[in-house]
Amino acid sequence: MEKKDIKFQSDSRHIRESSSKILKDVESYGIGEKAAFEIKLCIEEAVRNAIVHGNKSNPKRQVRLSYWVKEGVLNIEIEDEGTGFNHELVKDPTKEENLLRNSGRGVHLIKKLMDSVEYNAKGNKISMAKKLK
Amino acid sequence: MAVRIDPKKGLTVCHIDGEIDINSSPAIKKSFDKLISQKTPKIVINLSKVTYVDSSGLATLVEILKNMRSYGGRMRIACMSPKIKSLFEITKLEKLFEILSDEETAISGF
Numbered sequence: 001m002e003k004k005d006i007k008f009q010s011d012s013r014h015i016r017e018s019s020s021k022i023l024k025d026v027e028s029y030g031i032g033e034k035a036a037f038e039i040k041l042c043i044e045e046a047v048r049n050a051i052v053h054g055n056k057s058n059p060k061r062q063v064r065l066s067y068w069v070k071e072g073v074l075n076i077e078i079e080d081e082g083t084g085f086n087h088e089l090v091k092d093p094t095k096e097e098n099l100l101r102n103s104g105r106g107v108h109l110i111k112k113l114m115d116s117v118e119y120n121a122k123g124n125k126i127s128m129a130k131k132l133k
Numbered sequence: 134m135a136v137r138i139d140p141k142k143g144l145t146v147c148h149i150d151g152e153i154d155i156n157s158s159p160a161i162k163k164s165f166d167k168l169i170s171q172k173t174p175k176i177v178i179n180l181s182k183v184t185y186v187d188s189s190g191l192a193t194l195v196e197i198l199k200n201m202r203s204y205g206g207r208m209r210i211a212c213m214s215p216k217i218k219s220l221f222e223i224t225k226l227e228k229l230f231e232i233l234s235d236e237e238t239a240i241s242g243f
Contacts, residue, residue, distance in 0.1 A: 016156075099229045100229070108223070108224060112223045
């Protein structure tokens with residue numbers, strides 16, 4: 001599948017719209033139910049982070065979403081217009097002392113459910129990939 | 134999303150239907166706020182009809198648990214689908230919650 005680029009404003013309705021659009025576009029690859037669930041979750045977590053934490057829900061700031069399939073792997077890039085963050089400083093939510101805290105869980109889920117996850121140096125763009133089968 | 138509250142002998146069973154995510158979390162929290170304000174001692178949350186949970190949904194369940202613990206209340210979660218259970222395993226929330234396979238087991242001995 002050729003690369004597709006979408007730009008949208010920082011509005012939370014785009015969270016579900018983004019995952020629905022991507023999953024519809026990769027439907028023809030015969031994606032399994034479990035993979036679809038995990039991809040949906042990771043897209044929604046990453047888009048939400050871009051809108052809420054990156055762009056601070058400022059409607060004047062945009063989110064850029066790109067995705068493509070190459071050799072059976074779905075690649076997704078999500079970039080916001082914020083100042084970026086250092087993902088290495090996010091506290092490990094699985095540590096005993098952090099279990100009751102409600103931060104870092106979305107980033108952790110993405111890291112565990114996708115096959116590869118990378119951030120750019122500025123920390124305002126996430127690139128993630130997952131095999132479709 | 135819908136929350137059905139079913140009082141049983143000595144405990145309350147809450148059935149959540151639909152998705153527990155950023156959109157539905159405020160309404161779910163509101164449904165439980167009343168039970169928490171009444172200091173409901175024991176709550177079983179039945180997730181058999183829950184199809185999706187995101188990190189906001191997990192945070193909501195953690196908040197309910199924290200609020201119940203503040204007055205000595207206890208909560209159990211039952212009937213998770215394997216997909217949703219895997220999220221509790223990945224995030225280690227399985228250590229925080231009492232997770233039971235079915236509602237009957239969750240109720241018995243609670």
